[in-house]
Amino acid sequence: MPRLTFIASQGTPRTVDARSGDSAMQTALAHGIDGITAECGGAMACATCHVYVADEWTDRVGPSGEMEADMLEFAACEVTPTSRLSCQIKMTEALDGLVLYLPEAQV
Numbered sequence: 001m002p003r004l005t006f007i008a009s010q011g012t013p014r015t016v017d018a019r020s021g022d023s024a025m026q027t028a029l030a031h032g033i034d035g036i037t038a039e040c041g042g043a044m045a046c047a048t049c050h051v052y053v054a055d056e057w058t059d060r061v062g063p064s065g066e067m068e069a070d071m072l073e074f075a076a077c078e079v080t081p082t083s084r085l086s087c088q089i090k091m092t093e094a095l096d097g098l099v100l101y102l103p104e105a106q107v
């Protein structure tokens with residue numbers, strides 16, 4: 001079971017277990033992580049599940065796709081090269097230990 005750490009914008013980390021196959025967004029909602037709104041439920045239509053992938057994980061997580069990048073333009077906070085929509089990050093054992101930073105706001 002991969003473990004996933006969310007770090008809130010004020011720096012508070014929280015590590016949770018993820019089910020393989022779930023998205024990082026689904027994992028956040030299942031554990032009541034503040035800072036992930038996910039208004040569209042994972043349909044890539046809202047950008048309220050924006051996260052920043054920790055630098056050391058960007059290669060393994062990979063870049064956003066074209067449609068995801070287009071949707072990220074609607075994110076409430078600054079978009080950086082490590083920005084992803086957490087509904088598009090599928091948890092696998094290869095991502096055990098993944099660290100995601102949460103933006104200050106999602107809307």
Ligand code: FES
Pocket residue numbers: 025038039040041042043044045046047048049071085086087088
């Ligand atoms: S939950 Fe809406 S884009 Fe990810």
